[in-house]
Amino acid sequence: MGNDHSVEVPNHCSMCGNRHLSAFKNLGDEDLDQLSEMKTCVSFKKGQVIMHEGARPQGVYCLHSGKVKLYKLGAEGKEQIIRFMTKGDLLGYRSLLSEETISGSVSAIDDTYACYIPKSSFFQVIQKNPKFTLNILEKACHELGEMGKIITSLAQKTVRERLAEILLILRATFGETEEGNLDISLTREEIANMVGTATESAIRLISELKEDSLIETKGRKIKILDATRLRKIANVFD
Amino acid sequence: MGNDHSVEVPNHCSMCGNRHLSAFKNLGDEDLDQLSEMKTCVSFKKGQVIMHEGARPQGVYCLHSGKVKLYKLGAEGKEQIIRFMTKGDLLGYRSLLSEETISGSVSAIDDTYACYIPKSSFFQVIQKNPKFTLNILEKACHELGEMGKIITSLAQKTVRERLAEILLILRATFGETEEGNLDISLTREEIANMVGTATESAIRLISELKEDSLIETKGRKIKILDATRLRKIANVFD
DNA sequence: CGATTAATTGATACTTCTCAAATCCTGTGG
DNA sequence: CCACAGGATTTGAGAAGTATCAATTAATCG
Numbered sequence: 001m002g003n004d005h006s007v008e009v010p011n012h013c014s015m016c017g018n019r020h021l022s023a024f025k026n027l028g029d030e031d032l033d034q035l036s037e038m039k040t041c042v043s044f045k046k047g048q049v050i051m052h053e054g055a056r057p058q059g060v061y062c063l064h065s066g067k068v069k070l071y072k073l074g075a076e077g078k079e080q081i082i083r084f085m086t087k088g089d090l091l092g093y094r095s096l097l098s099e100e101t102i103s104g105s106v107s108a109i110d111d112t113y114a115c116y117i118p119k120s121s122f123f124q125v126i127q128k129n130p131k132f133t134l135n136i137l138e139k140a141c142h143e144l145g146e147m148g149k150i151i152t153s154l155a156q157k158t159v160r161e162r163l164a165e166i167l168l169i170l171r172a173t174f175g176e177t178e179e180g181n182l183d184i185s186l187t188r189e190e191i192a193n194m195v196g197t198a199t200e201s202a203i204r205l206i207s208e209l210k211e212d213s214l215i216e217t218k219g220r221k222i223k224i225l226d227a228t229r230l231r232k233i234a235n236v237f238d
Numbered sequence: 239m240g241n242d243h244s245v246e247v248p249n250h251c252s253m254c255g256n257r258h259l260s261a262f263k264n265l266g267d268e269d270l271d272q273l274s275e276m277k278t279c280v281s282f283k284k285g286q287v288i289m290h291e292g293a294r295p296q297g298v299y300c301l302h303s304g305k306v307k308l309y310k311l312g313a314e315g316k317e318q319i320i321r322f323m324t325k326g327d328l329l330g331y332r333s334l335l336s337e338e339t340i341s342g343s344v345s346a347i348d349d350t351y352a353c354y355i356p357k358s359s360f361f362q363v364i365q366k367n368p369k370f371t372l373n374i375l376e377k378a379c380h381e382l383g384e385m386g387k388i389i390t391s392l393a394q395k396t397v398r399e400r401l402a403e404i405l406l407i408l409r410a411t412f413g414e415t416e417e418g419n420l421d422i423s424l425t426r427e428e429i430a431n432m433v434g435t436a437t438e439s440a441i442r443l444i445s446e447l448k449e450d451s452l453i454e455t456k457g458r459k460i461k462i463l464d465a466t467r468l469r470k471i472a473n474v475f476d
Numbered sequence: 477c478g479a480t481t482a483a484t485t486g487a488t489a490c491t492t493c494t495c496a497a498a499t500c501c502t503g504t505g506g
Numbered sequence: 507c508c509a510c511a512g513g514a515t516t517t518g519a520g521a522a523g524t525a526t527c528a529a530t531t532a533a534t535c536g
Contacts, residue, residue, distance in 0.1 A: 072386055074394035075473035082386050097372075098379035103386050130368040134335070137371060140378040141336035147385040148310055148320050148341050154392035155434025156312035159492070188515060196393025198493055203516060219501070219515095235313035397524070426483060436525050441484060457483095457533070 008043065008113040009064045012036045021088025022062055023135040031125050031132070038121035044068075044108040051092060053105040059118040061091040066112025067174065067184060071193065072104040081194040083146070084109075084173055084184075093136060096122065109186065157235060159197045163205050164234035166194050167215065171224055181221040246281065246351040247302045250274045259326025260300055261373040269363050269370070276359035282306075282346040289330060291343040297356040299329040304350025305412065305422060309431065310342040319432040321384070322347075322411055322422075331374060334360065347424065395473060397435045401443050402472035404432050405453065409462055419459040 010016050013032045019025060024035065042061070044050055050068060051057060064087055071081045082104055085091060095102045096119060126133050153162055167182070174184040192202035209215045214230050216223040224230060248254050251270045257263060262273070280299070282288055288306060289295060302325055309319045320342055323329060333340045334357060364371050391400055405420070412422040430440035447453045452468050454461040462468060 072390045074390050075399075075475075076394065078394055080390040080393050082389055094379040094382050098376050098383065100380065100383060103383035126372070127368070130365070130371060133368060133371045133375060134364070137375045137378060138336050140375060140382060141332040142338065143382060144332050144378060144385065145336065145338060145341035147382065147389065150389055151320055151385065151392060152310045152312050152318040154389060155318050156314070156316055161313075199514090200494080200516080201492060204492095207516080237313075425481095437482090438484080438526080439524060442524095445484080 009041045009115060013039070013115075016064070018062075018064060018088040023090050023132060023139060024062070025135065026131055027125070027129060031129055035117060035121060035125060039115040039117050042114055042116050044112045044114070046108055046111050049105060049107045050112075050114075051102055051106040053103070054101045056101055057092040057095050057119075059116055060093050060096065060122050061114040061116055063087050063089045063091060064113045064115060066108060066114075067110040068106050068108050068112055069190070070104050070106050079193045080196065081190065082150075083143075086174070090136070090139070093122070094140070097136075109184070109190075154196050159195060159201055160205050160208075161233060161235050162195045162197075163191075163202060164209070164214075164230045165236055166191065167209075167222065167224060168227065168230060168234060168236065170222075171227070176224075179221075179223070181223045185220045187220065247279045247353060251277070251353075254302070256300075256302060256326040261328050261370060261377060262300070263373065264369055265363070265367060269367055273355060273359060273363060277353040277355050280352055280354050282350045282352070284346055284349050287343060287345045288350075288352075289340050289344040291341070292339045294339055295330040295333050295357075297354050298331045298334065298360050299352040299354055301325050301327045301329060302351040302353060304346060304352075305348040306344050306346050306350055307428070308342050308344050317431045318434065319428065320388075321381075324412070328374070328377070331360070332378070335374075347422070347428075392434050397433060397439055398443050398446075399471060399473050400433045400435075401429075401440060402447070402452075402468045403474055404429065405447075405460065405462060406465065406468060406472060406474065408460075409465070414462075417459075417461070419461045423458045425458065 013019060013024060013027075013036045014029065024032070027035070039062075044066070050061065053073060063085060067084060067086050068091070069081050070083050070085060070091075071079045074080055085106075091106060091114070092102070094100075126136075153165060157165070170182050170184055170186075174182060177183050188203050188206070189199045191206070192199040195202055206215070206217065209230075210217060212229075214224075214226050214233070216225055251257060251262060251265075251274045252267065262270070265273070277300075282304070288299065291310060301323060305322060305324050306329070307319050308321050308323060308329075309317045312318055323344075329344060329352070330340070332338075364374075391403060395403070408420050408422055408424075412420060415421050426441050426444070427437045429444070430437040433440055444453070444455065447468075448455060450467075452462075452464050452471070454463055
C-alpha cells in the first residue's frame with residue numbers, strides 16, 4: 001500500500017519528525033521547500049556501504065532512521081570505527097566542506113532510510129542561510145571535542161577501561177530496548193573495532209564483565225546491569 | 239625602542255603576514271578594521287598556560303608567532319597532546335561555537351605572540367560575514383579528518399609505528415632548522431604524550447631509531463636522517 | 477656552580493596479541 | 507519450519523609488546 005518511499009520518509013522536510021535534531025532545525029519555510037524539492041529518498045540494507053573512504057561525495061545524506069557506522073581502514077586493512085550516527089545526523093558534509101576526499105567509509109548496521117541532498121542544493125542553502133552553516137559548525141565543534149576524548153582514551157586507558165566506556169557510550173547513543181538490552185546489535189569484531197583491540201581480547205573482557213555481573217549477554221544482545229560500577233571501571237567522571 | 243607589542247604583532251590585521259594562513263584570509267577591509275579595533279596583543283612565555291581545560295573562554299586567540307600544544311588530561315592526570323598549533327591558527331573557537339567548556343588546555347611550548355579577539359567581536363564578524371564562518375567550518379572539517387587518522391593510529395599501530403609517524407608529522411608541521419633538526423624542542427615526556435605511551439618506552443624506541451641511523455639526536459634536537467625508511471616503519475602511505 | 481629536573485638503562489611484571497582449535501549461532505534454501 | 511554451511515564466538519597457550527619501578531647519569535636553569 002502506498003509507495004515505498006513515502007512510507008518511511010516524509011516527502012517534505014517540514015513534516016520530518018527529526019528536523020529538530022538535525023542541522024536543518026531552524027531553517028525557514030523557503031529553505032525547507034528548496035531542500036524538499038531537491039532531495040531524494042534512499043534506503044540502505046543492513047551491511048550496505050553508503051560512502052567509500054577516499055571517494056568524493058556529490059551530496060550529503062540526512063539520516064531519517066536506522067543506524068550507521070563511520071570507520072577507517074588501518075594500515076593492515078583492519079576497520080577502526082570512529083563513531084556511529086543515527087537519525088538527524090548529517091553525513092558527508094565534512095568532505096564537501098573541506099574539499100577533501102571522504103576520510104572514512106560509512107555503512108549501515110541496520111536497515112537505514114535517509115534523504116540525499118545534492119551538493120548544489122546543500123551549498124545553495126549554506127550560501128543563503130548563515131544560520132545553517134553555524135548549525136553545522138556547532139555540530140562539527142562538538143564532534144571535535146568528542147574525538148579529543150576518544151584520542152585520550154585510546155592513548156591512556158587499558159582495553160578493559162575502554163570496553164566499559166564504549167558500552168556506556170552505546171547506551172547513551174542508542175538507548176535500551178524494553179527488555180533492557182542495548183538497542184544496537186554489533187558483532188564482537190565490531191565492538192573490538194571500536195575499542196581498538198583484537199576481537200579475542202574484546203571477547204575475553206566481555207566475559208570478565210559477565211562474570212562480575214556488570215553486564216549480561218545473549219548472543220549479540222547486551223544488557224548493562226550495573227552502570228555505576230561500569231563507570232568506575234571505565235574511569236569516567238562526566 | 240618602540241613599545242613591546244607593535245614590535246611583534248602589527249596593529250592592524252590587514253598588515254599581518256599570517257592573514258592568508260588564517261580563517262581571516264578573505265575578510266573585507268571593514269571586517270578587518272573592526273577586528274583590529276577590538277583585538278588585543280598578548281604574549282606568552284614558554285610553558286605558560288593559555289587556556290585551561292574546563293574553562294569558558296571569553297574570546298579567541300589568533301596565533302601570530304610561536305608554538306602551542308593542545309592537550310587533555312587523562313584519568314590519571316597524564317597529559318595527552320592532541321595537536322600543535324602555530325601561526326595563523328585560531329584557538330578557542332570550538333568552545334565558543336559549541337557553547338561547551340574548553341575541551342583541552344593550551345600551553346606555549348615556545349614564546350608565543352597572539353591577538354586576542356573578544357567573543358562579541360568574533361560573533362559580530364561571524365554574523366556579518368558568512369564566508370568567515372565557512373572558513374572556520376572548513377578548518378574544523380579538515381581537523382575532524384586529521385583526528386580520525388590519529389584515532390586509527392592509536393587504536394591499531396604499535397608504539398614504534400606511532401613514534402615514527404609523529405616524528406614525520408612534527409617535520410611536516412614545524413619544518414627543519416638550518417642544521418636539519420626538527421624546528422621544535424620537546425621533552426621526551428612530551429613526545430611520549432603525543433605518541434600515547436610511557437616516557438621510558440618513548441626513550442627506548444628513540445634509541446632504537448638512533449641505532450638504526452634513522453634519526454640523530456643531541457639533547458632535545460632531533461634530526462631525521464632517513465624519512466623514507468621512517469615512513470616505512472610508520473606504515474604511512476600518504 | 478649547585479640543585480633540580482630530564483634522560484637513560486635495567487629488570488621485572490603485566491597486558492595484549494596471535495595462532496589454533498572447538499563450539500555456537502545465524503541466515504539461507506529446501 | 508528445519509537442517510546445514512559458513513561465519514561468529516569462545517577458550518587456551520604462548521609470544522610479543524608495554525608499563526612500572528628503581529637506579530644512574532646527563533642536562534638545564536637560576
